[in-house]
Amino acid sequence: MPAVHVLVPVKALGLAKSRLAHALEPEARADLVLAMLQDTLSAAHGLDDAQLTVITSDHRVAAVALESGASVLVDPPAVRGVERSDSLNAALRAAAEHARAQSAGVDLVALQADLPAVRSHELAEALEEARATGIMIVADHTGSGTTALLHCSTQDPLRPQFGPGSARRHLGDGARAVEAALPGLRLDVDTVDDLGVAVRLGVGAATAAVLDRIGSTLPFPCPTSRRPPHASSVPDTMER
Ligand SMILES: Nc1nc2c(ncn2[C@@H]2O[C@H](COP(=O)(O)OP(=O)(O)OP(=O)(O)O)[C@@H](O)[C@H]2O)c(=O)[nH]1
Ligand SMILES: C=C(OP(=O)(O)O)C(=O)O
Numbered sequence: 136m137p138a139v140h141v142l143v144p145v146k147a148l149g150l151a152k153s154r155l156a157h158a159l160e161p162e163a164r165a166d167l168v169l170a171m172l173q174d175t176l177s178a179a180h181g182l183d184d185a186q187l188t189v190i191t192s193d194h195r196v197a198a199v200a201l202e203s204g205a206s207v208l209v210d211p212p213a214v215r216g217v218e219r220s221d222s223l224n225a226a227l228r229a230a231a232e233h234a235r236a237q238s239a240g241v242d243l244v245a246l247q248a249d250l251p252a253v254r255s256h257e258l259a260e261a262l263e264e265a266r267a268t269g270i271m272i273v274a275d276h277t278g279s280g281t282t283a284l285l286h287c288s289t290q291d292p293l294r295p296q297f298g299p300g301s302a303r304r305h306l307g308d309g310a311r312a313v314e315a316a317l318p319g320l321r322l323d324v325d326t327v328d329d330l331g332v333a334v335r336l337g338v339g340a341a342t343a344a345v346l347d348r349i350g351s352t353l354p355f356p357c358p359t360s361r362r363p364p365h366a367s368s369v370p371d372t373m374e375r
Contacts, residue, residue, distance in 0.1 A: 137186035140238070141187045142234065142246065143205070145172060145193065146222075147192060152168055155327065171249045172196065172200070174339025176204075177339055179246060181254075189208070190207075192209055210222070227293060231292065235292075239290075242287040244283055247281075250322065258283075261317060261320060274313075274321065280299070280302060281302050282322075282323050283320065
């Protein structure tokens with residue numbers, strides 16, 4: 136039985152990363168989404184005793200997830216193919232129930248899929264804090280969103296409230312905020328500016344390779360700097 140089950144939701148590629156649509160053609164955007172997912176999963180695989188599940192209804196996303204060693208859960212039927220405001224949280228609730236049915240006491244982490252600069256040690260640090268505290272969030276680099284909801288040492292059902300302004304909702308619902316800096320874990324990439332910051336922090340190998348191929352129109356230098364495989368310190372170019 137795993138000690139922690141990491142749940143990573145990804146919507147259909149045709150709908151994903153609409154805030155990058157002005158800068159990248161649909162196929163390039165899809166490739167970038169898949170690459171950021173790969174790098175996020177690689178970092179999560181570095182956690183001790185972890186099981187990973189990607190929740191998606193997209194076959195290309197599912198293929199990348201399976202190749203990385205994650206399990207795949209299809210979106211629950213009520214939300215499949217429908218852009219409803221709560222479909223993301225419904226998908227996470229269903230996945231959390233599934234994970235708990237497999238292993239009642241498992242810790243849960245609902246993790247964003249667009250964290251190309253995240254490091255395993257950042258996830259481990261957040262998890263350690265949550266194991267001592269209970270329910271915690273990692274707020275995103277803007278302070279308003281949530282990149283991870285950690286649900287440790289509790290039998291309560293997961294209550295994900297992702298979406299714009301989610302940090303405040305999670306905190307209002309009793310979650311505590313992880314205080315450590317964790318710049319890669321906080322950097323969810325939604326805009327071209329976010330992507331530029333991620334490149335300066337050092338993105339994972341999959342994202343770097345895609346940016347090297349598609350990034351000629353982006354306003355920062357590609358080829359990108361790849362992060363060292365076992366980097367444990369934060370570069371001083373870091374921005375939050
Ligand atoms: N499985 C699943 N994942 C979802 C769903 N809706 C959103 N997601 C994922 O949840 C995360 C945050 O979603 P959004 O902010 O709506 O979408 P995004 O693709 O990150 O960016 P925008 O299109 O620019 O809003 C992304 O990783 C999405 O792929 C859903 O209905 N089902
Ligand atoms: C869904 C969220 O983030 P974003 O829309 O930035 O991907 C969130 O922060 O809850």
